[in-house]
Amino acid sequence: MEMVEIKMKKRIISITLLVCLSLCMTLSAHGAISLTNFTELTTYQDQFTDVSPDAWYYDSVLGVYEYGIMGGKSADTFDPSGSLTIAESIKIAASLHKGYHTGTMDFPDGSPWHAPYVEYALSNEIIAGAYANYDAAATRADFAVIIAGAMPDEAITPINRVDNGAIPDVLENYSYGEAVYKLYRAGVLAGSDSQASFFPGRTLRRADAAAIIMRIIKADTRVMLSILNPLSAEQIYKMASPAVFYIEVFDEKDTVLKTGSGFFISGSGLAVTNYHVVIGGHSAKVTLDNGSVRDVTGIYDYNWKDDLALIRVNINNTSYLECADSTELLTGETVYTLGSPLGLHATFSRGIVSQSLREIEGVEYIQVDAPISSGSSGGALLDAFGRVVGVTSATAVGAQNINLAMPINLIDELSREAHVPLRSILIRTAYYTGFFPAPDFGAFFGVRVFNRDTGRGGTSFSYQLSALEGDVDEIIDEYTHLIEQNLFVHTGYITRDGVEYKYYFNSQHNIALTLGKDTVRNRECFTITVS
Secondary structure, eight states: OOOEEEEOSSOEEEESSOOSSTTOOOOOOSSOOOOTTOOOOSOOOSOOTTOOTTSTTHHHHHHHHHTTSOOOSSSSOOOTTSBOBHHHHHHHHHHHHHHHHHSOOOOOOOSSTTHHHHHHHHHTTSSSSOOSOTTSBOBHHHHHHHHHTTSOGGGSOOOSEEOTTOSTTOOTTSTTHHHHHHHHHTTSOOOSSTTOOOOTTSBOBHHHHHHHHHHHHOGGGOOOEEEEOOOOHHHHHHHHGGGEEEEEEEOTTSOEEEEEEEEESSTTSEEEEOHHHHTTOSEEEEEOTTSOEEEEEEEEEEETTTTEEEEEESOSSOOOOOBOOGGGOOTTOEEEEEEOGGGOTTEEEEEEEEEEEEEETTEEEEEEOSOOOTTOTTEEEEOTTSOEEEEEEEEOTTSSSOEEEEEGGGGGGSOOSOOBOGGGGOOOOOBOTTSTTSBOHHHHHTOOOSEEESOSSSEEEEEEGGGOOSOHHHHHHHHHHHHHHTTOEEEEEEEETTEEEEEEEETTTTEEEEEEEEEETTEEEEEEEEO
16 A cells, blocks of 8 residues: 655654544554454344444444454444443453453453453553542543553564654653553554544544454554654764665676665665666676675666666665655755765765756656765665655756755666566667767667768767657657667757757767757758767
8 A cells, every 4th residue: 555654844654544533444564463362252233323334433343343342332322432431441451351361251240340350450460550430431541551451562563663752742751651652553553633643631432442452453454654753864874874885887897887876675685776877787796884895686677767776786684774755755855865976985965855846858856955976876865764765866067956866766666576687688789880889870770871970070870750660759768778878978968050969978988979859951850979
């Protein structure tokens, strides 16, 4: 399920689904917890006339009834909006405790009716002491404390990251704070508004109690969420730097072609970098922040247009970065860059998001003013919580602090099923005679040169657009991809006779290409000038 993130001034909530009514949705949790002693004792037959099958709490009410943990207020009503008393809360907790440990929830009759449950709860340390008024309505805080005491730690293990002090209206040092944080971290509680507030003093509704109970006994309905506090710059660097590396790319003779940056997104060596960093290489190695060197064993997938690649590094149990949802990034947010500009490993800088979505030539970027330089390509753009939101990719030539990153969500479109050696994705092509490594457009696309000219600052090759078979723009894009694989880097534009051409340069061979549509001998052409 797609993650939804809500950013606030002092904290961030990342949750699979906003819970606008208290605990009203159920989601799959990672891993299974053994709660097999709980079994269905009866069958619900829609006897509660005040519980609509369309209500968010319908499945929860059905569940607590069939498992014998809650009944109705009468034979045909459940009273979902009614309050739960302290005595009823203790009965539920005692039933959960006994059911978990013995598989039965039988209690003797008593006077008053709740006496056996209170005695059981006290003797098993579910509650710390007697309550002054068992008929009083239970608050949400009351219920959290009672329920948290009913189950052992192994039955409500943490599945979520909830930072200390991150729940807006509950601190852990409150009398009920430890119980509330325990249940949030276990996915049993998720809050009652878009900020994951708990509202501890509110009276607990019976429908909410039913949802909480079902999350206790059915682990696969617990809610996955994260509630994080922003980190200091020092904390972010300390956390992220072991997951970011310096990468060197080699040709067939083990000569360094280029360098860049990358970062791990799993502990098993799955890593992200820019496509333009690795393409054209025969092999690659990475250097970690501790100085160790590892081989790049292959590439899983790439997208040349989005300039992203997933690679495999020969390492296990490594530090890695958590990915945020880049669609939720806001203009003006504080961000950090971490990479290896000019080969200076683990260079860390801070800035803001200048524009959260900047479209340039049909490609969507994150524009930031955090400094990056040559060699930063493939590095991590981090948010204030140390999570990666983008891949630093480019900087505007001749401009001040206009830097671009690819949104991290784009890696979701890349396959992770299998990887192949870098050399296997190299495109073999013919080159213009005397102009290696400039790919021969005509040879690659099977079209003849319409006009050749040596008087425009180099040698120009023009091809009639009408002679190209297929979509012209797609063909030009494919050729652009080809020259980038041959280590030509787009560095700007030049204008000749009123026509704008894209300018590419290969620093390894000191050769330039300009590409553009123009008119030659009264024919519309695509012209490539090599100089």
